[in-house]
Every structure is written in structure tokens, then in C-alpha cells.
Amino acid sequence: MAAQHAKPNFSQPQVSEMVKRLFQLTASEVRPLPSYDDQNFYVAPREGGEYVLKIMNSEDSKNPTIIEVQTHAMSFLQQNGLPAQTAVPNISGQLMSLEESDCGCGCQKYLVRLLTYLPGVTISKVPLTPKLLYETGKMAARMDKILQKMEHPHLSILQRDKFIWSLSNVVLLEAYIGVLDGDPLQEVVKSVIDDYKTSVDTKRPRFRKCINHGDFNDLNVLVQPDDSDGYTISGILDFGDMNSGYYIHELAITIMYMMIEHPSPVKVGGPVLAGWESVLPLNEAEKDCLYLLVLSRFCQSLLLARYSVTLHPENAEYLMISSRRGVHILKQLWELGKEEVEKVWFQSAAQFSN
Template sequence: MSSGDDRQSQALAKPSFSDIQVSALVESVFGLKVSKIQPLPSYDDQNFHVCISRSRDSTDGPTEYVLKINNTESSKNPDLIEVQNHIIMFLNAAGFPTASVCRTKGDSTASIISIDSGSEIKSYLVRLLTYLPGRPIAESPISPQLLYEIGRLAAQLDKTLEKFHHPKLSCLHRENFIWNLKNVPLLEKYLYALDQDRNQEIVEQVIKLFKEEVMTKLSLFRECINHGDLNDHNILVESSKSASGDAVYQVSGILDFDDMSYGYYVFEVAITITYMMIESKNPIHVGGHVLAGFESVIPLTAVERGALFLLVCSRFCQSLVMAAYSCQLHPENKEYLMITAKTGWKHLQQMFDMGQKAVEEIWFDTAKSYESGISM
């Protein structure tokens, strides 16, 4: 995504398969007969919840799947999607609540299909994943304990991926990928999508500070593979009753590995804090609980901690600017695209108004309280 035109071509190339086409596709590529289809919300790909008919002699295996149809732009990079699929399988084998990847009739983890649209032939990469139970965190009550567990999970995920090997792993060095936190300066070419108001001023200020205070310290951060999108719609939870009869929520699924790339441990915790703030009634306090969980597995260095505030502001800017830009291209998908924006601008402004020192004090004091067991 080296230019605005690239992003536009990607956004405009969002697939538009009908239910009938999807049924035929699942049968021809994966050898499964569809009984029911339901579209799922998505940013610039097309996703479907697919139920499979059981044959009379079959009693085992899942009956519910998610079919993912990548847009034409990302479909040009099948190696990257192959690596993502193998990471999902690797994490699943390591005990993480990720989906299983369904193999094609040709025993691959994905397949390229070509559709004649009349004026041209378009190619789409398709894959089938098992459907995970639970509901998004965005629709669930979030306790400090759950925030701690999510922070811990983010760190465990990154730490586990240290052991992941694949011949095409270099695909995850995605230099101009707009969603890698390293690429915040790329937002400058999309600023025209914002209104000329305080929001734009804040974004410009964040980009300036990022160049001065983060870009100069990247070599001091510890590198790793990032999930890169642990947002409140990509983490599923299920509830159970505690001994006292209260509902206890636990993570039941981690979704959407499409934004994976090489980054840094501090990127993962910053991204997770950002998205956990979105629906929170007490957003500024979220960071301390997530940080405590993360640091129970991977303690941050002083330099990494010092960049955390600006990295959270930067992720808000990425999400808010790209949502505004994508809305201009896809007004029909505005409701989904603007999920973060509903509260995101307010949270970003609040952080900016309070300032780094005041926000850090809340985060670091909350994280420290876990050491003595106060917040537990």
C-alpha cells in the first residue's frame, strides 16, 4: 500500500459474492454442501457465516464455518495469507482459542478463484475457518480482571510466535502496510478525509511527535511478530457462573490475523489498550489493567514504557483517519467503518488534554497495584 491510489484500488475491489455463488464456491473448493449462509461485517474483504449439511453417514467434525474472501488487492499476495494460515494453525496447536483452517480438496490452506466480471477477470483468494463460539468483547461487560487477561493473552501470543518458523516468514515485513504502527507518518496523505477542525490538528500533532519521539527510538524496541488488531470485535468471550453466581467472562476466540506483521512488543500492548478503551465507561483506566496483564508475561523496558502513551494516541489516529477515508470510498459500509469513531475521537482528545504524564501515572500506578495484589 505505497500510495493512496493503492489503498483506493484495494477498497474499491471489495468482493461482492452472492449467497448462491458462495454455496457453489464452498462445494467446489472445499467439498462441503451449504445449508445456510449469513453475511458477516468486514472492512474491505467479504466474510460469511456458513452452516454445512451433514451427510447421513457423517457424525464428526464441525458444522459451522467462516468463509473469508479476500479483496483483489490482498489476493495478489497468497504467500502472506499462507503464512497467516500457518500461524493460526500453530497457535491453535499451542492451545490458543483460534479457529482451525479447513483444507481445500487439493489439500491447500487457501485457493485462488477467478471470476469473469464482464469487463475483466478478477481473482480472489478464499479460505474456510471453523466458526468460533462466543460474542465480541464490544458487546460484553469488561471487568478489570478481563482486561488483565486480555493483556496477558496478547503477550503470550507474541511470545509463542517467537518459536514460529515458515519459509515465507519474511512476508510479514510489510514496509508500507498502513496498519503497522511503524507507518503512522503514512497517514499524512489521507488527512484530507478529515474536517479542518481540532481533530485534524491533534492528528497532525501526533504524527509530528511520532516522528520525533518514536521513529528515533525504534531500534531500542524489541522486535516480534504482532497480531496487530486485537480489537473489541476480534476477541470473543463466553460467560460462566462463578461460585457466588456471578457471570465470569473468559476469552473464547481470537479472530482476524490479516493485519499480522513484524513489529514490536510495545506495539501489541499499545494496540490492545487502544481498542479496549473504545467501549469502556472509564477509558483512561483501561491501560493500566491491560499493561499489568501484558507485563506479567513480558515486562516492558523503560524506553518502551515511555513510548506507550504516544503509541496509543497513534493507533487511535490510524483507526480514525483510515475510517474517515474509507467512508468516502464506501458510504454504504459507514456503520461498520465508523465503530471506533463513535467514541474514539472523544478518547483521543481526552488523552491529549490530560497529557502524557497524567495518563502514564494512572496506567503505571494501576499496573503496579497488581504486584501487591490490590487490583486482583
């Protein structure tokens, strides 16, 4: 593991000390929460309230401006009625501070924020009914529509031209394809990337631009029980992948991650699409590329998870969560083919809307 990409490794006593020093709060409970390459802690102070202390990895901590824009986006969504976390100012009135520590890779600086805690469980833990999938599609579209109105002096930092998780940059995956050497999946991934070059790249000028959350996945959406024995969305987490993209990208990402949790993955597309189109109907170019963009996101997720495991074998279990089912679903979608999958999605979306 390269030192410059050090995942933070703060202990619970260190977290209590930090919360006291920076926010004058006395932690009565501190417990770790799962994370990809940052460190998150649930903190319940004696003074009341519930929070998440988020400690960024050392690499992302070198870019405070992008974190500032993400933090601004969260509070902008919250002001516009969406359930996003907001950052709590520290005793000097700042929303972020840099903390220095040696987490096993020499002394590094880590960006620290205290965020409000949102109630609920991840959507991965509840049955994905058509109604909840519809609400998820609708929420994703509302979110991007609101973000489009956001103003900030550093918005241009979201361009992120070489950002590997952007669906504009699927071609960059070619550099990682070697991690699938000897795996029959490699051929599928290569074919998806080739189709993307011929079909998606040429239609991109007709996609509508926006700011993407970029990771509207099954672990970043929280739900709570509602009055009708179902669930309602109670939180949107993790703005670390925000980038300037296109509305259709957010929809593809949302469909892909909801598929991972569903017993009949192909059926997920219809209700998510119907919810999305209740806010933002797709144009023809966007419709035509949806299937390939969903497959492209599966390829990103699978390749980059495999690659990350080579860097962080100790975190393999967490990194491979989406991957295990994803392989199976990607093969299924590829074998069914574009026409068949689109028929399922667009017909069921139309029925839903009626």
C-alpha cells in the same frame, strides 16, 4: 471505488455452490458476517460442524504468500494452546483456492479459505471488567511470544515496510491528514505525529522486536461466559494485519481498542498493562513510548476510517464504528497529557499485580 481494490460480492447461493464444489459440504445454513474489506460467511453444513468461509478482496488475493503465512500463524497458535481459527483443506488438499467472479468491477480473482468457526461473541458486547481486561492484555502478550517462535520459509514477507497500519509507519499518515481539513481534530493529529517523530522514532532501537497480530481489537477477540459469572477469551480472529513489529506495538493497539468499548476509557490501560506485564514486562524505552503509541493508533484508526469512507460511502456505518468514540477519547487523552495518563495506567497496573 477502484476496481483493483474490489470488495467481493458473492451471493449466498454462490457460497453454497463453492462450499459443495471445494469441500464437498452441503450448506444447510449460510449467513453473512461483518467485514472491513473482505467477505465472510457463517456456514453450517448438513455433515456437521460450523465454519467461516472467508473471501479476500481482490487486491489482497494477489498476495497468496502473505495469506499462507497468516494461515500458518493461526494453526501455530492453535497448536500452542491459543484459540485461533484453522483452515480446512479443500478436496485437493489445499488450504486456499482462487475463485474468479465478476462482482461488479469486471472479472477478478478472490482467495477463498474455509476456517473453523469459534464460539462466542465479540468482546465489544460484554462488560469489560478489570479481570477481563487483564486477561486480554495477557492473551495479547502470550500470542506475540508464541508467534516469535514460529518458523516459515516466507516469514520475511511480514516486513511490510510501507504498511499503513504498522505503528512503525505513523509518519505515513501525513499523506492522509487532508481528510480532516476544517476539523479541529486535525491539530491534535498533527501534534501527535510530531511528538511521535521526536520521541518514538528515537527510542525504537530499544524496543524488542516480534511478530505482531497488529489488530487485536474489540471485534477480533471473542469471549464466552466462564464459571465465575465473568467471561473468558474463546477466540482470536483476523490475522490480515500481521507484520514484523515490536511487542510494545501490540500492547498499545490492545489498550486503544479496549478503550473504545469502555465507559471510563482512561482506566482501561492499567489492567491491560498488568495482564501484559505478567507475561512480558516492559523496558524503560517501551514504557516511555506507550502513551504516544496509543494515541498514534487512535490517529491511524480515525484518519484511515475517514479516508475509507471517501472510497466506500456505502460501508460508512461499519467503517465509522471505532471512529465516533475514538475522536472523543483521543481528545481526552491529549488534554490530560502524558504524565497524567501514565500515572493512572502505571499505578493501577502496580496495584493489580499486588
